[in-house]
Amino acid sequence: MSYTEFYENGYGVSIISSEFSYGLELAVLRGTKENAEICYDTPITNDVCGHLDSKTLAEIIKDVKALPAPNHCVECDKPTFNTMCDKCKENDDEEPVSDCCSAHFTYPGWPDSDMCSKCFEHAGINEDE
Numbered sequence: 001m002s003y004t005e006f007y008e009n010g011y012g013v014s015i016i017s018s019e020f021s022y023g024l025e026l027a028v029l030r031g032t033k034e035n036a037e038i039c040y041d042t043p044i045t046n047d048v049c050g051h052l053d054s055k056t057l058a059e060i061i062k063d064v065k066a067l068p069a070p071n072h073c074v075e076c077d078k079p080t081f082n083t084m085c086d087k088c089k090e091n092d093d094e095e096p097v098s099d100c101c102s103a104h105f106t107y108p109g110w111p112d113s114d115m116c117s118k119c120f121e122h123a124g125i126n127e128d129e
């Protein structure tokens with residue numbers, strides 16, 4: 001059995017229990033469900049915790065939930081491990097569109113090209129998009 005969950009602060013836990021493992025095991029994770037890594041440098045543990053009973057497990061989970069996130073997103077102030085959270089980063093990466101036709105810019109794209117790919121006039125960025 002293996003179970004993972006993630007919390008608001010960007011940390012999570014992976015709980016593993018099998019006949020091959022040391023009873024109940026817990027590893028502290030960071031990241032998201034899609035992209036998590038085991039975290040060996042938290043104040044809680046620098047390793048995978050083994051031989052846990054359910055009470056100790058609940059206490060560790062409480063501690064993990066209370067860990068302060070190392071950074072906050074510069075855009076929305078959500079806890080993150082980067083300067084910007086994944087969501088804002090995604091929005092930031094979106095290709096800008098022209099203010100005349102809301103079309104992308106011609107290759108190689110803004111800011112190397114300021115030509116609208118629809119009307120082929122020089123254009124600015126549509127900020128509302």
Ligand SMILES: [Zn+2]
Nearest residue numbers: 073076085088
């Ligand atoms: Zn953000």
Ligand SMILES: [Zn+2]
Nearest residue numbers: 100101116119
């Ligand atoms: Zn245009």
